[in-house]
Every structure is written in structure tokens, then in C-alpha cells.
Amino acid sequence: MAQNNVVLHVADVHKRFGGLHALADIDLQIEEGKTHAIIGPNGAGKSTLLNVIIGKLPPTSGQVVFDGTILTGRKPYQINQLGIARVFQTPEIFADLSVLHNVMIPALAKRDGMFRLNMLRTLDSETGIRAEAEHMLEDVGLINRRHMQAGSLSRGDKRRMELAMCLIQHPRLLLLDEPTAGMSRHDTNTTIDLLKKIKARGMTKVIIEHDMHVVFSLADKISVLAQGRIIADGMPDQVRGNPKVQEAYLGGAH
């Protein structure tokens, strides 16, 4: 049988914070075009793992390899330039700028190599990028709100805007940190539909999520973290029935 192409390989990663072994023996392979969920009780190490992948935290040992390139030691913006985009738990946006301008900025930053403050003055002359940003806003259902101040959007809309800010970078890998946290059931379902649409285009995604409805709606594969270790790894149905997973959740906060 043909081997699926591995886009991201987290190889034998350990992360210690003083005496705390926050990540131990992490070996994770993310396959092209798949949605890979990372779940686990509070404090399991999920955010630490994401931060190691995007270069915000150095691993104590081990390395992360993306498409044959070693990421370990590179800065977050360099990792972003290589094709990894991340939707944060708390969206990082320019609250005073319009929704449209917020979506244009990452595309400009990608084109020019990094973000520069003077980009803000030239936004209106960037007609090509503006058209693309409008297209992305259409995709995420925010086209009618493009002239609103980003700071005045609802929480669910901010997350959708941030998704558009990621999609306009055309990443090879999209990392989503609790994309539906704090959303109503209706907004959660809209976001699930949107993420399914992105998946149909073949984008590879890693998703950290507490909401099992979201996880089981989207994931092709699930890795379960508990106390810094991967205790189960597999297809959703295999993971669902795994007694170790049930024990980790019953013993944890969820």
C-alpha cells in the first residue's frame, strides 16, 4: 500500500520547565491533506506542543521537521514563511483596523518577507491583495462585514476573520488552537462546516480541541496527550474505545 506523505514530523521531542516534564517522547507524524486532532485533559501539554512546532518554545531535546526542513532553532516568523499558519486561542488582530485590512496584512507580510508598520499606509493601493482578501472573506462568510472595525466583531466572527488571515497565506499546514472555544453551538457548527470546506481542498490541519463534537466531526486521526505523553494514537473510532483514553479523561479535569 502506498505510504501517505508526512508533512510534519515531531521527532522524539521533550520539553522541560524546570522539574516539570511537560512533553516526553513525543513522536507525531502529520500526513498530507489530513486533519489530525490533538486532545487531552487540561495541562496535558497540548499548547506546549503547538508552541514547540511554531518555534515559540525551543524543545529541550528532539526536533520538528516540516517537509524535509528542520524547524527547530528557527524563529516563529521564519516558520510561518515556510508555510505553517496558526489560528490562536485568542485571536491576534488589529482591533482598530477594518476587517478587510486585517486580512490583507498577512498577505502583504508574506509577499514582503515580514510585517512593516508602513504597510498600513499603503493598504488602499494594494488592489490585487484587496481582491484576494475579499475572496477569503466571502469564503468565511464575512464579506458583508469587511468595512467594520475588527475590534467590534463578535468572538465567533473574530475567529472566522483570523481563519481568513491564515488562509490568505495559502499555508501548507494550518494549526488551530481550540478554534471553537467560547462559541455558541450555532457558531461552532458554522465553523465545523467551514473547516470541512477547507479540508475538501486538501489543506493539512492540526487541531487542538476540547469539544469532542468538533473533534469527531473533523478528525481523520487523533493523538491523545496525557501528562506530556502520547497515550493513544489512531483513527477516531479506535481512540474513542481506548480504555487508557477514558481513564485519562475521567482522572483529568474533563
Ligand SMILES: Nc1ncnc2c1ncn2[C@@H]1O[C@H](COP(=O)(O)OP(=O)(O)OP(=O)(O)O)[C@@H](O)[C@H]1O
Ligand atoms: N512557560 C511555562 N513555564 C512553566 N510551566 C509551563 C509553561 N507552559 C506550560 N507549563 C506547564 O506545562 C504543562 C502543560 O501545559 P499546557 O498549557 O501545554 O497544557 P494544555 O494541554 O494545553 O492545557 P489546557 O488544555 O488547559 O490549555 C502544565 O503543567 C503547565 O502548567
